Amino acid sequence: MPELPEVETIKRELSPWVVRQSFTQVAILDDKVVSDTPVEEFRRRLIGQRIQNMERRGKYLIFKLSNGESLIMHLRMTGTLLLKNPERIDRYIRATFHFSNGIQLLFRDPRRFGKMWLVANAESIVGKLGPEPLSGGFTPDILAQGLSKHCIPIKAALIDQNIVAGIGNMYADEALFAARIHPLRKADSLSSEETRTLYYSIRQVLCSAIDRKGASVDTYFRPDGQLGLAQFDFKVAHRSGQSCSACGTPLQRVLVRNRGSYFCPNCQPYTEVLQFDFPVSYGALWD
């Protein structure tokens, strides 16, 4: 599934082909992919526009247009953007874009969850997202502040796009394993040391996955059709029934907010901080 590393890879590999090019044809094969704008208006407003730049915000891909508007895409579960290859044209192509340099871009999405928006102000779509985890503005303190306001499982907090942008089910599991934190720990119960470790784990996991061009599980392909390699680095995600690579203990699966979450019960023991369950005078014994 496209999460931050996959969307970042798509942005990097697609940019050289489409930036500074103009839309010459737009075909919407499934009206459901266009949000908030009638399909004909969407096509009319897009054709002739030149792409000035490509950006990524969380899991959103943003094409900045010459008229100041933004074409925004979200690939959700199974969406992918492919440079045209006759072998890859199938019934799952939901939209096609032709550019002034002859390039054709295909929006492919078997499960039809992916969406596009054409808006004057990108902030109307991405404005409420939390901080970018790889930006300079994201610090251990910012993460701690975000987590301290929520009494929900840490796994649920990590995939909440309003707390940190871009982390989904796979990389949340990977970051929690790297930080040796149980997915059901309450977000506001982490010690400052744990939060700090989690902060570096998030950045390390995401950076490594970008280096490996994303994880090709399900239907993720890079724009040229190649696979990503990050799935080979996974320690827990999508490793149902396997053993922990660190200690050999069988990995376990638990549902968190109806999402399958994989973890190692030995490396990530459930050690809820006791201060919330005992009077302060007893809590002091553990300080």
Place this chain on the structure above:
DNA sequence: CTTGGGACCTGGCTGC
């Protein structure tokens, strides 16, 4: 306000 659960969607897998 917060938190949690279901809906959306369909290919692929399981089990009878």
Place this chain on the structure above:
DNA sequence: TGCAGCCAGGTCCCAA
């Protein structure tokens, strides 16, 4: 072999 039923999960929406 055929097929019903379930699972996957990002985000939205609604209920408590």
